[in-house]
Each structure stands twice: as C-alpha cells, then as structure tokens.
Amino acid sequence: MLMKMSSLFLRTLREDPVDAEVASHRLLVRAGYIRRAAPGIYTWLPLGLKVLAKVEAIVREEMDAIGGQEVHFPALLPREPYEATGRWSEYGPNLFRLKDRKEADYLLAPTHEEMFTLLVKDMYSSYKELPLALYQIQTKYRDEARPRAGLIRGREFVMKDAYSFDVDDAGLERSYGLQRQAYRRIFERLGLEYVIVRAMSGAMGGSMSEEFLHPTAIGEDTFVRSPGGYAANVEAVTTPAPEPVDHADLPPAAVLDTPDTPTIDTLVEVANRLHPRPGRPWTAADTLKNVVLALTHPDDTREIIVVGLPGDRDVDLKRLQAAVEPAVVEPATEADLKTRPELVKGYIGPAVLGPNGAPRDEAGDGAAGAVRYLLDPRVAPGTAWVTGADAEGKHVFGLVAGRDFTADGTIEAAEVRAGDPAPDGSGPLELARGIEIGHVFALGRKYAEALDLKVLDANGKAVTVTMGSYGIGVTRAVAALAEANNDDRGLVWPMRVAPAQVHVLATGKGEEIFDTAERLSRELEAAGVEVLYDDRPKVSAGVKFADSELLGIPLSLVVGRGLADGVVEVRRRASGEREEIAPDLAVARVRELVDEALAG
Amino acid sequence: MLMKMSSLFLRTLREDPVDAEVASHRLLVRAGYIRRAAPGIYTWLPLGLKVLAKVEAIVREEMDAIGGQEVHFPALLPREPYEATGRWSEYGPNLFRLKDRKEADYLLAPTHEEMFTLLVKDMYSSYKELPLALYQIQTKYRDEARPRAGLIRGREFVMKDAYSFDVDDAGLERSYGLQRQAYRRIFERLGLEYVIVRAMSGAMGGSMSEEFLHPTAIGEDTFVRSPGGYAANVEAVTTPAPEPVDHADLPPAAVLDTPDTPTIDTLVEVANRLHPRPGRPWTAADTLKNVVLALTHPDDTREIIVVGLPGDRDVDLKRLQAAVEPAVVEPATEADLKTRPELVKGYIGPAVLGPNGAPRDEAGDGAAGAVRYLLDPRVAPGTAWVTGADAEGKHVFGLVAGRDFTADGTIEAAEVRAGDPAPDGSGPLELARGIEIGHVFALGRKYAEALDLKVLDANGKAVTVTMGSYGIGVTRAVAALAEANNDDRGLVWPMRVAPAQVHVLATGKGEEIFDTAERLSRELEAAGVEVLYDDRPKVSAGVKFADSELLGIPLSLVVGRGLADGVVEVRRRASGEREEIAPDLAVARVRELVDEALAG
Incomplete structure (x- = not known):
C-alpha cells in the first residue's frame, strides 16, 4: 500500500518542543516520529515505528x-527472584514497584x-x-x-x-x-x-x-x-603508578607553623619560602590532600575513610563510587567528623591515619583503631609531600611515602584529566x-x-x-x-534505517505532475524501493521541501515544473547533490542509489 | 540458520502441568512454547514466539x-486521561495502579x-x-x-x-x-x-x-x-415480547391463604387445586417471581429494585449486570431488606412495587416512594399470573398484567435457555x-x-x-x-502459523541417515521451506516421533531405516497420512504440500 502524505498520520512542527534539550529529541518530535506521553515515556508514531522496526x-x-x-x-514480574539476588532493594527508587489485587509485590x-x-x-x-x-x-x-x-x-x-x-x-x-x-x-x-x-x-x-x-x-x-x-x-x-623513587638522599621531614595557608596555592608558596627544595620547587602536585568520606556498607554500617591524593586534583565521586561498590560513598558530614576528633580540619595528615595511626581495633567493635587510609597511586614509595601535620596551623614538609608513612591501600578516586597518561602506555588521554x-x-x-x-x-x-x-x-x-545524522534543516537518515528510501514529491499544479509522481511511486515500489509519496494537492513546493528535509529520507524524487521539459530531479538529503534525469530513467537511477547506499 | 533440535532451547514435558485446565494451556507448556512466570503471566519460548510472530x-x-x-x-501511563473518562475508577481492581518516585499515579x-x-x-x-x-x-x-x-x-x-x-x-x-x-x-x-x-x-x-x-x-x-x-x-x-392478550373474559384475581408453598412447584400444585384455570392448568411459567436486588450507582448511591420474571426462570446476574450498566448489581442483603419492610420475603407481589406501590417520593429524597419494579418482557399485558400478595402466607391468583398491575419498565434479566425463540424470528436458540x-x-x-x-x-x-x-x-x-488444533498426541498447527513447516527427523544410527537428513533440511531451506531438524544423535526414534507429534509441525520428513531401500517418508500431522518417496523427490514434494496448505 503506497504511503501517501495526504493520509499519513503525521503533523510536522515548525517549533521545537519546549522540553527538548538535544537535537535528536527536538527533531524526532518535530518530524512526527515520536510524541511524549509522560516524562521519559514516548509514543511511537508511524514513521518512528518504521525506523525502530x-x-x-x-x-x-x-x-x-x-x-x-x-x-x-513478561515486563510485569513477581518480587521473589529479584529478592533472591538482592536487586529488589539494590535498585532503590529506580525500580517501579506495584502490588496486585492480592497485595503481592510485583515490579516492572x-x-x-x-x-x-x-x-x-x-x-x-x-x-x-x-x-x-x-x-x-x-x-x-x-x-x-x-x-x-x-x-x-x-x-x-x-x-x-x-x-x-x-x-x-x-x-x-x-x-x-x-x-x-x-x-x-x-x-x-x-x-x-x-x-x-x-x-x-x-x-x-x-x-x-x-x-x-x-x-x-x-x-x-x-x-x-x-x-x-x-x-x-x-x-x-586506572592510574599508572610511578616507579618507586630512591629516597636515600632526602632530608628528614619538618613540621612548621603555617598559619596563613587557606588554599593549596598559599601552602605551595609557603613551602617554597620556608622549606625550599633545591632544584625542584614545590608545586600543587606535591601537596597531599586528605579528603574525608563516609561509606555506607550493604549491611548499613557507616565507615569514615580518608583518601589521600595530590592537591592539584579533586576527588571524582563517580570514580570513587565505582571503586567502593557495593558500598555507597558520600562526603563526610559534620556529624561524621565529630566521631573522629583526631581529624583536624584543614590539617589532616597521614600520622593519625591507617597503619600509621591509632592501634587497630583488635576487639573488632569498629569504634577504635585508625581511620582507613587509601592513597592515589601517584603517591608512590619514595615521593616527598607537603601535607597536614594533624595539628591546627601546622603542616609537614618533605614527608616521604614509604619512609615516613604508609596507607591501607590505593584507590582510584582522583579525577582523570586530558593529558594524563594511558595506563597501557599508549599515550596521553583525551x-x-x-x-x-x-x-x-x-x-x-x-x-x-x-x-x-x-x-x-x-x-x-x-x-x-x-x-x-x-x-x-x-x-x-x-x-x-x-x-549523529541531522543538520540545521532536519534529520538525515542512513539508508538502512530510514522510514522510507525515497520521498517522491509532486511540486506544482498540473495534473500531469501528480499523475507522473504517482506512477513513478508505484513503479519504484514495484522495483522494491520503499516510497513515501507527498501527494498533498494544496501544499506549496516550499512546504513540501521543508517537510522532506525535516523528515530526512535519504533520497527524494521531485516531480515538478521540469516535467514539462522532460526531466525530474533526484536529490540526496545528506550531500544536497541534485541531478536531473528523464522520468523514464528515474526508477532505475533511484534503485541504483538505494543499492549503493545499502551496500556501502 | 538451520534450526536444530540439538541446540534449540526446548524441553518437552511428558507430564501435564498441575495448574493446566485446558488443552491449549497443557500442550503449549508441555511442547515448550510458553512457560508460566507468575499467575496469568507467561514467558514465550523460541517456538512459541515464532507462532506469535x-x-x-x-x-x-x-x-x-x-x-x-x-x-x-507506552503501557505505563499517567492517571489523568483515565481520570477524565472515569475509567481510572470504573476499572476497579482490574487495573494495575502504581506510583512513580515522585508519588505521581500511573497505570498499566x-x-x-x-x-x-x-x-x-x-x-x-x-x-x-x-x-x-x-x-x-x-x-x-x-x-x-x-x-x-x-x-x-x-x-x-x-x-x-x-x-x-x-x-x-x-x-x-x-x-x-x-x-x-x-x-x-x-x-x-x-x-x-x-x-x-x-x-x-x-x-x-x-x-x-x-x-x-x-x-x-x-x-x-x-x-x-x-x-x-x-x-x-x-x-x-433480547426477549421477544408476546402479543398482548385479550383479558376481557378473565375472572378477577383472588387472594388466598397458601401456608405450605415453600417452592414454585408446591405453589403451582396449590394453584391448580384452590384456583384451577379451565382448560389450561397453571405451570411454573405462570407464576411471577419477584427478586430483590441492590444497585450501586456510579455516584455511590444504593438502590433496591425488584425484578419480576416467570417462576420457571432464574435471574442471570451477568445479563442483568449488562442491562443496568454503569450501575453494579448484586443480590439484596438482609440489611437492604430491612430498609424496605413492605417486602414480605417469599410473598412479594406487585401491589407494593413500582407505580402500583407507595406514592412516589415527590420531595426526591429517595427514602420514600415505591421500590422500582422491572418486568421480564414475557409478562405481557393481558397475561394472568400467580404471585405474592404482600402478606405472610398469602398469594394472589389470576393477577392480570396491565389490568391489575403495572411496572416501571421491562428488563433483560432472565436466563436464556436452549429452545427460546430468537428475537428476529429465525428459530429456536441453541x-x-x-x-x-x-x-x-x-x-x-x-x-x-x-x-x-x-x-x-x-x-x-x-x-x-x-x-x-x-x-x-x-x-x-x-x-x-x-x-482448535490438537489431538491426544499433541498440537496440530495449521501451516500458516506453525513454528516450522516441516520437521525433519533423522531416525536411526547410520552416518548416512544424518548426512541425508541434514542435506535435505538445507535443501528445503534453500527452497524457502521453514525447517526444524531433529538431529539429536542419541535420542530414540520413538522419542523423536513423540516429540514431533507433541510439537505439532504440519509435515514431517522421516529419514530412517528406509533410506537403505532408497526411500524417506513424508507424514502429515493432521491426517496421519504417510507416503514413501525417493530422497531426491522429497524436497519438491514437501514444497508442494506446503504450498497447497498455504493456498487452502
């Protein structure tokens, strides 16, 4: 059955839908492929359904x-299997849950x-x-x-x-x-x-x-x-760990008063003034920032941890979250900090953390013992750092990893930046x-x-x-x-997924134009080409072209004024290329272009 | 890709599933087409999905x-449109309702x-x-x-x-x-x-x-x-209403004591004894049974109604329900009856009902006035009835519809019986x-x-x-x-919906049998025939035949011992017909039988 625009259930829109943030949403709605039924829930209209199929x-x-x-x-399923694997609760509010008439639990x-x-x-x-x-x-x-x-x-x-x-x-x-x-x-x-x-x-x-x-x-x-x-x-x-550095020649660390160091930059400036490093001034990357976080474990216990990372990087909570699964991580709250008075805000250092800190809680009641301390892999053995001295107004300078402190392990928590080296040595990351x-x-x-x-x-x-x-x-x-396939005029479907392969447009007023366009449409269908025929009698050529470009069918065959001179026009939506051709050759030419596109 | 039993996700069952009441359920589960996921919720297995498609x-x-x-x-929809048409509530417990994370109402x-x-x-x-x-x-x-x-x-x-x-x-x-x-x-x-x-x-x-x-x-x-x-x-x-009967010659009705009439039959016996009708003895069809029911209207008001129908018929609640939509009907409760003391249980008659009964409630408060009275169409004007006299132990005999009582209307509430006349005069109903x-x-x-x-x-x-x-x-x-398509051995699919058109069975042990069966399977596929090939190496011919009959594929092609004599066998599942044929002719013969079936 020839698909005709005069009866196709379609209404193209000139205006973008107000809630559309991205091109695909905007264009699929404007071109009449989908329609919103509720937030995040869409109806598929005839052309959209063809693409989906x-x-x-x-x-x-x-x-x-x-x-x-x-x-x-089925989409509607009983709770029990999902309970058995723990996902009934793990999915949290992302799961649509409902009860049937007998009050049994189901999910979508x-x-x-x-x-x-x-x-x-x-x-x-x-x-x-x-x-x-x-x-x-x-x-x-x-x-x-x-x-x-x-x-x-x-x-x-x-x-x-x-x-x-x-x-x-x-x-x-x-x-x-x-x-x-x-x-x-x-x-x-x-x-x-x-x-x-x-x-x-x-x-x-x-x-x-x-x-x-x-x-x-x-x-x-x-x-x-x-x-x-x-x-x-x-x-x-993953962050490639630097080779361990020989620290035999490094001077001992020094604890100094650093009253006016509200930021990493001020701390770096103070470090280079009070405790300069010969030949290699301190930078933000040499400061060791210790960030306090709270984990909620699957058994609902809450644990305070500290992540140590170079001061020029922030914690990426999504990366950290992925690293601590199935626990859930969040920044520590004031209440969390009160449970750990040894953590001096702004001056937290390795001395009170992890294996260096308070003796482990042998009784296992979780309350005593040092806070677990996890380090960014860049804090490699032998590297020297400027960090907190666990006392208000004091930092320690030249603290050497492996010599002066250790941690409970490493963790991938720092942000990844363009230019960071790929872990497999294949060059800088973008x-x-x-x-x-x-x-x-x-x-x-x-x-x-x-x-x-x-x-x-x-x-x-x-x-x-x-x-x-x-x-x-x-x-x-x-x-x-x-x-991936649109321009400022609309969609540009690849041939393999387009709702039709050729859009035949009758532009003009003569009966011959419409007769020829319909005949060519039928011949194209007989040749196995999927056709959408714009047969609308009282719609201007301009509107037909605009609609055609919005719909984005890969080829169009325009039957219009040129017909009097014995030509019709084949257009390619993607490149804009046009070629005039005799009507009798048009079907073979379109078939050829369709085959080329499908083979490509 | 040739569909082979050795790798097909299928497990046929010899036993009926315990919850299966009907043949389709039993066989679709046993033959591995569907599987229950929850009450009334099924999973489609590979063969089932092919039929469905x-x-x-x-x-x-x-x-x-x-x-x-x-x-x-979408299946998941917001409440509002269904609220606008009233169906959000009209569907009652048949509707799956749920809330999203923002507590908005949705339905399936x-x-x-x-x-x-x-x-x-x-x-x-x-x-x-x-x-x-x-x-x-x-x-x-x-x-x-x-x-x-x-x-x-x-x-x-x-x-x-x-x-x-x-x-x-x-x-x-x-x-x-x-x-x-x-x-x-x-x-x-x-x-x-x-x-x-x-x-x-x-x-x-x-x-x-x-x-x-x-x-x-x-x-x-x-x-x-x-x-x-x-x-x-x-x-x-609909019940054809009898022609009105001329009642000019009928005697006046008589109220008589009828103490021992617990059933319609006893009442009929009493009627023929105490108040015989010349030439035409009373039957159960001449008694007028008045049944009290309660309607709940969409505005939640409750109304008591009485339906009068011949005593030889019961009320069909499904018919009555359809007649009173959108109200919901149920038998009146004891509590309902208490609100209407004029209804004397066992002796309800038309005198206290409908237009004959208490004066209408002009104030419109619904409490006063007669109970609405609706009659079966068979209670036509001029017909004479034995019915209740609205007093304990009394019936009235020869009460004439239209002369002695009227009603508020007619209603289709009586059961339909085999032999009842079709409303269009086209003969007795079955x-x-x-x-x-x-x-x-x-x-x-x-x-x-x-x-x-x-x-x-x-x-x-x-x-x-x-x-x-x-x-x-x-x-x-x-x-x-x-x-519609099964026998005691299994399913018998029509060709147009069968999961495959021919079931090729390799029965026997020789390599030649399996080679020939596989070759014929591939030739059949090349000829456009949909094939399921039973290539299981260690399964007996008996099991293969039983599985094949259970699966119900319309044709089977058996490659077995006969191959040594130069024949294979084509079987038709529905008729059991078998024909031996040379292997080289089998593909064309199957193709022919498929085409015949598809054309038929």
Missing part, C-alpha cells in the same frame, strides 16, 4: 547469526538476569546443553530520577537483552567474544560510530565489562581514549562524551549462585553455570542515530 | 490492507482509548484529515481476579487494538464495516472458526458492538445462535460456549466528548469526532488456535 531487525539478524535464540519475557523489570537464570535452571540440567545464548527485544522500565533528552534516558524503553550460559570460564570468554563481535556488526550496519570502552561492572556484578559508547558532545557518559587505542569510561581508568548504546558483561556466577543454577559436568558433578549479560538500548540507538 | 504478521497485514497505520503507545494500560483520542486531538484539527484508522500490537495489563486457562485469560497479554476516527455517523459505519471485514479475513487466514455475535458495549460505551467468538466447549463466554443465523452473546439476547478473540465497538462520541476531541467541519464549525475501537487478543488467538 528496522533497527530491531538488524539487531535480531545479528543475534540470530551467532546462534542467539529469541524468547520473550529493568533487566531480566534473574528470570533467564531461573528459566534455564527450569529447563536444562547438563553441560551437554551448553553453551546457550538467549535474547529478547522487550520493553524495560526504570524510574529515572531525571528522565532527559527524549529517548536517550527514558523510563519505558526497548532493549535487546541477551544472556549466555556456559559451563566454564573458557566458554564464557568465547560467548562474550561472540556477542562483542555481533555488537560491532550491529553498530557498523547501523552506521553508528562507536567506541568500546572498559567499564566497571557495578551493581551487575561480574569480572569484565565493556561499554559501546556513541561519541557525541551531548552524551551522558565521559570516557577517555589514547592515540594508541586505549579506551575506558572514566570510572574504569576526554570525550558518549551515549551508552551497548554494554557487555561477563557476569560470572553471581546470578547462577544466588538462584542455584547448576548443571552436571562431564564427570557427573554439579557445577555452577557462568553467565554473561549483553544489552543494547534499541530506542536509545534510534536517538543516537538521529543525533 | 506469525499471528501478529497476519493481523498487521490485514490492518495495513484497510489503511490502518501502526503506532505504538488495559486498553488505550484515552491515549489515542488525545493523540489525534493533539495532531489533527480538520475533517479533511478524517477518516483515520490507527492501530498497535502492544502488551496490555489486566489484574484479573481469576487468571485461568493459560493464555486465554492472562494478566499480561498482547492485543491488537485499533481505533477509527470519523466526522459523522455514516463515516463511523464505514470504518466499523472495514474493521469487521478485516477481522473476518484475519480469522479466516488463521483458520480459526468464529461466530460474530451481538454484544453489549458495557463499560466501553457506544452504540453498537459485536464479538468474534471462537466456539469451544472450554470458552468463558456463552452465546446463542439460531438456525436462521441470529447470534448474540447471552448478555445481548446455547454454545466460545472464547472471545475479537471485539468491535462503535464507540460513538463518549471518549471524544470526555477529552474534547473536535475537528472543524466543511462549514468551519467544530464538531465532536465519532470513534470506533477494535480489539483482537493476539496471545489469546494463539491459545484458541492450540485449542
């Missing part, structure tokens, strides 16, 4: 190609690890049945605190989630690799630029995880990359932003253990299955595609 | 063929009239843009009191819901007719027997509605049909049961008025749009197909 089809083909088997789980699933684990447990029992890869393309729910950017962070969204089941680690590695490779093909077929970055597993658990990020300035995730190919999201960046369009997790045995998924191995012994979990935000991928 | 594709094609445009709405939509109405209001403004038909295939939620029979009455299910928008009644009639015709084609293509029955619109509102029922003994809906083609669900059956697989509603202007959907007509005047709403239970249709 094409993206889904590509995802499905690549999942099938690696032997993935499609299933479909944000992801389905538990259900897949239970299903496989229910059906399989032998290693011979593994490996197994299952997937679904299904609607997910997350009650985001700040739904934003249209489809990019929604509360109801479509996800492809896949799960692999293997009997051993080598199997998981193979399954993970297959999925990773399928993801590469999916995003390549979608024409969606991506960077694979190392990621932290976070609440999902597991040993290894990578994100597929689509680089864009409006992305919510910050990541780093080096010229030599290192890439990681900021949470996963920072960029991206949208997370895929995420692969080697989950390991966390879910299988919690839900007791075992199979018999070759020796008849019950072994816990090891799993992977692999997600693609399908609706988010549509947004990323719109974000 | 085929049913969806047929529905989609027929919706597209009548110009329907597909969209997709059971159907989407409100959202479609608002979407069209948001986008359209002129009669020129109508008619419009939109549809979606989408997951719906209803918190059923008694989820049952697997997919037949679920709490999360897939529905195709369509909505039409017209500027006038003639347009709605056309739109309704188009949808109705599309439904006929859908069920015909699915090979699913159906009966179109008149239905009540109920809570949906509107003027006209018909159900598509699939006749089956396990159906939840009772319907009637006559030899002449009348069909209606029981709620919608009762049957069915599953509701589709429902078409001419909604009219109820939703458009509640949500103010207007367009400008040809004269520039704003007119309220008139709507239709059209639903097909897609997951339920899969259940109905399984219900």
